[in-house]
Amino acid sequence: MGNSPVFKEWLNAFDNKNPFLIAGPCSAETEKQVLETAHLLKNTPTQVMRAGIWKPRTRPGNFEGIGKKALKWLQKAKQETGLLIATEVANPQHVDLALQHDVDILWIGARTTVSPFNVQEIAEALKDTKKIVLIKNPVNPDLELWLGAVERFYKQNITNIGVIHRGFSSYKKKKYRNIPEWQIAIDLQNRYPDLPLILDPSHIAGRRDLIFDLCQTALDLNYDGLMIETHPNPDKAWSDAKQQITPKKLSEITEKLQIRKKASKSSDFQKNLTTLREKVDSLDEEIMDSLIKRMQLAKEFGQIKKEHNVSILQNERWNMVLDKMIKHGKTGNLSEEFILKIFKAVHQESIEHQKHILHKK
Ligand code: PEP
Ligand code: MN
Numbered sequence: 001m002g003n004s005p006v007f008k009e010w011l012n013a014f015d016n017k018n019p020f021l022i023a024g025p026c027s028a029e030t031e032k033q034v035l036e037t038a039h040l041l042k043n044t045p046t047q048v049m050r051a052g053i054w055k056p057r058t059r060p061g062n063f064e065g066i067g068k069k070a071l072k073w074l075q076k077a078k079q080e081t082g083l084l085i086a087t088e089v090a091n092p093q094h095v096d097l098a099l100q101h102d103v104d105i106l107w108i109g110a111r112t113t114v115s116p117f118n119v120q121e122i123a124e125a126l127k128d129t130k131k132i133v134l135i136k137n138p139v140n141p142d143l144e145l146w147l148g149a150v151e152r153f154y155k156q157n158i159t160n161i162g163v164i165h166r167g168f169s170s171y172k173k174k175k176y177r178n179i180p181e182w183q184i185a186i187d188l189q190n191r192y193p194d195l196p197l198i199l200d201p202s203h204i205a206g207r208r209d210l211i212f213d214l215c216q217t218a219l220d221l222n223y224d225g226l227m228i229e230t231h232p233n234p235d236k237a238w239s240d241a242k243q244q245i246t247p248k249k250l251s252e253i254t255e256k257l258q259i260r261k262k263a264s265k266s267s268d269f270q271k272n273l274t275t276l277r278e279k280v281d282s283l284d285e286e287i288m289d290s291l292i293k294r295m296q297l298a299k300e301f302g303q304i305k306k307e308h309n310v311s312i313l314q315n316e317r318w319n320m321v322l323d324k325m326i327k328h329g330k331t332g333n334l335s336e337e338f339i340l341k342i343f344k345a346v347h348q349e350s351i352e353h354q355k356h357i358l359h360k361k
Contacts, residue, residue, distance in 0.1 A: 177206020
């Protein structure tokens, strides 16, 4: 899969003054709800209406979707409003039904992307399609798995593709329902700069008050579009009630969002940018030099531990170092999570260097 500009072609067919916007309920519930949502979305910048028909629930017994019958409701929504329609497909039968009902965008859910067998079957069912296929990230933070799914579609001669970043499941539930791990999406963007990248803030957030900030971050990171769960009566939604917003709220959010230019030709901007980049480059060099020096010291540690036959890991000392660094980081507003990540990585590398010395005959 080369860096083919062909990927952006489908996206360029939409008005791109604003971010590409997909909105609509987590699930289609009733004909009335689907049509009401569609008409309300018509007054927002939404270009495509989404609705889940087959819902992959983590636990059985939750609402599992209306099924095939709801495809007719979506078709009717499209006829009445002119909005394009999108739904999730999780197997070849879903694909057939969605194609029969002229669904414009088919997306692959996070629980499907994790399975290369499922993805392969769906990709084969869609072979040569001109429909738009959007691939959500897998539930686990694995860039290769995500890319693998994209490549399976591309290999079936499907080029109208894009990806949706919906966050990653984590055992430690904190602020987000699914942690964003922005770096994974940025890595994907670096590998395939022409692959349209869409944020799904609803499934990352899990709650409606975080949606605006997530959308703004995505635009600041040059994402191409947004997919936002929208419901006429969010609290009464049959699935994902806490994270859905009303069409009115959707309009407020889109109005507030700042679209930033990828670059500016103003010479002041360029000069400031260059100066800042030089400073950052020199700090990065300093960080690298310090790391190199630190690992040389690790080797010396290894040497004396070897001479005195002492184990590499000295827990007490390590906890003290971590504690001190977390406190220090806080004085500059660095998060504990960030400090832990860095120092665990540094410690791991340092253990490797010490091991090398200890194991040398
Ligand atoms: C959805 O979009 O409603 C959905 C089920 O999403 P995900 O596959 O990201 O969990
Ligand atoms: Mn949902």
